[in-house]
Amino acid sequence: MKFDSTGWQLITEVLSYAAAAEQRMSEQQERISFLEQLSVTDELTGIPNRRGLRSALGQTLSAAARHKETGVLGFIDLDDFKHINDVHGHMAGDTVLRFAANALKQHIRPSDVVARIAGDEFAVILKRCTAAQGLKRLRTLQKHINKGIVNYGGATIPVKCSIGVQAFDGTTDPAELIEAADQAMYHDKQTRRGAHLRTA
The missing domain is CATH 1.20.5 (Single alpha-helices involved in coiled-coils or other helix-helix interfaces)
Incomplete structure (x- = not known):
C-alpha cells in the first residue's frame, strides 16, 4: 500500500x-x-502512619496464616511528651519525634515495620519471631530510645518511652491485636516495670 x-x-x-x-x-x-x-506516610517522620500500619499488619497476618508464622506487635509511647511541648515548644517536640522514629528504624530488620500512629505513639511489627524473642527485641528498642538525649535551643531533653507487646499468629484479629498492644503499653506506662507481655 x-x-x-x-x-x-x-x-x-x-x-x-x-x-x-x-x-x-x-x-x-x-x-x-x-x-x-x-x-500511608507520616509527613513529619517519613515512616508509615496509622493507615500504613493497618495495611502492613493485614499483609503480615495474611503471610503468618499462609506460612504458620508468629510475631509480635509493639506499641511505643514517649513519656512526658506533653511536658516537652509545654516547656520547650512544639518544634522541640517534633525534633524528639524524629529522633524516636530514626532510633526505631535503625534498630529493626528490613523486613520489620515501624510506624507513627498518633502524636507521640509508635508501633513496630516484628515478623517471624516468638513472643519471647519479640519481647526481648522491644526491650532493646526501648533501651535505645531511653538512652536518647535531644539538644534543642540550648536545652538538653532526655527521651524516655513505655512499651506494650502483643504476640500474634495467623489466626489473630488485627483490631484485637492493636487494642491489646495499646492496653499493654498503657499498663507499662502505669507500672514502670518493663514490657507487659500477653500471648496470642
Missing part, C-alpha cells in the same frame, strides 16, 4: 498522539502512586 504526503502526515500525527497519550498515562500513574504513598 502506498501513501501520499497527506497519508504519511496522518500516520505521523496518529503516532505522535499515541506517544503523547502514553506519556500522559505514565505521568498520571506516577502521580497516583505518589499520592497513594503520601496517604
Whole structure:
C-alpha cells in the first residue's frame, strides 16, 4: 500500500498522539502512586502512619496464616511528651519525634515495620519471631530510645518511652491485636516495670 504526503502526515500525527497519550498515562500513574504513598506516610517522620500500619499488619497476618508464622506487635509511647511541648515548644517536640522514629528504624530488620500512629505513639511489627524473642527485641528498642538525649535551643531533653507487646499468629484479629498492644503499653506506662507481655 502506498501513501501520499497527506497519508504519511496522518500516520505521523496518529503516532505522535499515541506517544503523547502514553506519556500522559505514565505521568498520571506516577502521580497516583505518589499520592497513594503520601496517604500511608507520616509527613513529619517519613515512616508509615496509622493507615500504613493497618495495611502492613493485614499483609503480615495474611503471610503468618499462609506460612504458620508468629510475631509480635509493639506499641511505643514517649513519656512526658506533653511536658516537652509545654516547656520547650512544639518544634522541640517534633525534633524528639524524629529522633524516636530514626532510633526505631535503625534498630529493626528490613523486613520489620515501624510506624507513627498518633502524636507521640509508635508501633513496630516484628515478623517471624516468638513472643519471647519479640519481647526481648522491644526491650532493646526501648533501651535505645531511653538512652536518647535531644539538644534543642540550648536545652538538653532526655527521651524516655513505655512499651506494650502483643504476640500474634495467623489466626489473630488485627483490631484485637492493636487494642491489646495499646492496653499493654498503657499498663507499662502505669507500672514502670518493663514490657507487659500477653500471648496470642
